[in-house]
Amino acid sequence: MFRNRTTTWPSHAAWWAALVLLTLGVGGVQADFTFGPREKVDFAMAFPTLDPAYDGITSFSSDGLEIYVQSTRPGGLSSWMDLWVTRRGSTDADWAPLENLGPAVNVPNGAALSTITGNGLELYFNSDRPGGQGDFDLYVATRKTRNNPWSQAVNLGPKVNGPACDGVPSITRDGLELYFTSNRPGGHGNFDVYVARRATVNDPWGEAENLGPLVNSEYDDAGPSISPDGRVLLYQDYLSTPRPNGYGGGDFWMTRRAGRSAPWGSPVNLGPAINGPNFEHNVHFSPDGCVLHYSTASADWSVVENWQAPILPIVDFNSDQKVDLVDLVMLIDNWGTSNTQCDIGPMPWGDGKVDIEDLKVFMTYWEKDNPPQPADSK
Ligand SMILES: [Ca+2]
Ligand SMILES: [Ca+2]
Ligand SMILES: [Ca+2]
Ligand SMILES: [Ca+2]
Structure with a gap:
């Protein structure tokens, strides 16, 4: 369902950079809703x-x-x-x-x-x-x-x-x-x-x-x-x-x-x-x-x-005022768990599991912060 949005997804290199950041302890407050x-x-x-x-x-x-x-x-x-x-x-x-x-x-x-x-x-x-x-x-x-x-x-x-x-x-x-x-x-x-x-x-x-x-x-x-x-x-x-x-x-x-x-x-x-x-x-x-x-x-x-x-929902999991790759990686890293930090959907307070419903919510915020670039005309 997100296939047509692949232009906004990070490259492999960026993935690994984010994973490194994550393992170095870039984290944040317990996400929730507000x-x-x-x-x-x-x-x-x-x-x-x-x-x-x-x-x-x-x-x-x-x-x-x-x-x-x-x-x-x-x-x-x-x-x-x-x-x-x-x-x-x-x-x-x-x-x-x-x-x-x-x-x-x-x-x-x-x-x-x-x-x-x-x-x-x-x-x-x-x-x-x-x-x-x-x-x-x-x-x-x-x-x-x-x-x-x-x-x-x-x-x-x-x-x-x-x-x-x-x-x-x-x-x-x-x-x-x-x-x-x-x-x-x-x-x-x-x-x-x-x-x-x-x-x-x-x-x-x-x-x-x-x-x-x-x-x-x-x-x-x-x-x-x-x-x-x-x-x-x-x-x-x-x-x-x-x-x-x-x-x-x-x-x-x-x-x-x-x-x-x-x-x-x-x-x-x-x-x-x-x-x-x-x-x-x-x-x-x-x-x-x-x-x-x-x-x-x-x-x-x-x-x-x-x-x-x-x-x-608090989608900026690491509280750096950006909804970006680091937050996405945190979500993926918690996929299938009950970590409330990444449980942001389908209601703003989540439903007790981290799955596609949370990714859907995340992507709506991702696209607000990272609007797709217009295609190169040349
Ligand atoms: Ca009152
Ligand atoms: Ca009472
Ligand atoms: Ca959820
Ligand atoms: Ca009565």
């Missing part, structure tokens, strides 16, 4: 069919062709918020006007904060409609195909929901892990993040589990957003007193794990590229994992702004 500077999203430009006065994005379909929106706009079925969808036929087509998801999902008590499985057939959301386990609960609506209407939403039942507030679901793309927040008794204080699991999408959800005292704290651990591959979990602390060592107001925090069966690591603040003095909330990964979408609110919530920030 967040690029955030920029304000002009809703009118990016999503012309949405109105920021009413609408908030709650989830993207994995193919990028549907955005689920919670909205207080007129025409809804509830006195609070309804879920709506906007669609497009391809990733470069225009978004269609919002459609209300209808009475299968929206009832007078409302529906909000949705998450959709990778196959687009299950939509989870929270609602405090009558008939649940108490307070807000999680519900799911299903459909047979992407073109069928949604079925009547059902409560996830007492293994997942309880009498306390259960909300803000976020599901892995494979539909096997459902993260949410709850202030049920038995946690570590205020809201905590919980997960429910199932073996296959045809199995019922198991008993929800607290993510434990490393991830959760005495502060609010809320608003979870799981990466599509389930290796990065973001959450927020904005509801009451934030965690110490943040940037003011509520902030986003991140925990990571090496694989789906590995334990979650210590949470870290997303840092000043993302967090500021306002209240960061409502965070989502783009379907390709390369962009973070989120909102900020002023202390009195009178000003809500929408932001996006690129999620960037």
Whole structure:
């Protein structure tokens, strides 16, 4: 697949020079990923069919062709918020006007904060409609195909929901892990993040589990957003007193794990590229994992702004400000391993192995730094 790019590949001599450099110890910091500077999203430009006065994005379909929106706009079925969808036929087509998801999902008590499985057939959301386990609960609506209407939403039942507030679901793309927040008794204080699991999408959800005292704290651990591959979990602390060592107001925090069966690591603040003095909330990964979408609110919530920030793999493995031969050789040298330094794809944080997905990512940066020379005309 890279055959037509051989003009940008190094000569044998250069290969050996690089190998020598490598064995002499030219290395660098542990490569990883980083967040690029955030920029304000002009809703009118990016999503012309949405109105920021009413609408908030709650989830993207994995193919990028549907955005689920919670909205207080007129025409809804509830006195609070309804879920709506906007669609497009391809990733470069225009978004269609919002459609209300209808009475299968929206009832007078409302529906909000949705998450959709990778196959687009299950939509989870929270609602405090009558008939649940108490307070807000999680519900799911299903459909047979992407073109069928949604079925009547059902409560996830007492293994997942309880009498306390259960909300803000976020599901892995494979539909096997459902993260949410709850202030049920038995946690570590205020809201905590919980997960429910199932073996296959045809199995019922198991008993929800607290993510434990490393991830959760005495502060609010809320608003979870799981990466599509389930290796990065973001959450927020904005509801009451934030965690110490943040940037003011509520902030986003991140925990990571090496694989789906590995334990979650210590949470870290997303840092000043993302967090500021306002209240960061409502965070989502783009379907390709390369962009973070989120909102900020002023202390009195009178000003809500929408932001996006690129999620960037660190391709310059040896930190010399160039993406060049030395970095390529490091990647090749780690081919087939699980060295996180060179694990830069397919998501910016990698997938636990160094292979063709990482080379593809590397080559996109290589070509930016080393544009092909125009062919000699003589
Ligand atoms: Ca509940
Ligand atoms: Ca907590
Ligand atoms: Ca903040
Ligand atoms: Ca990889």
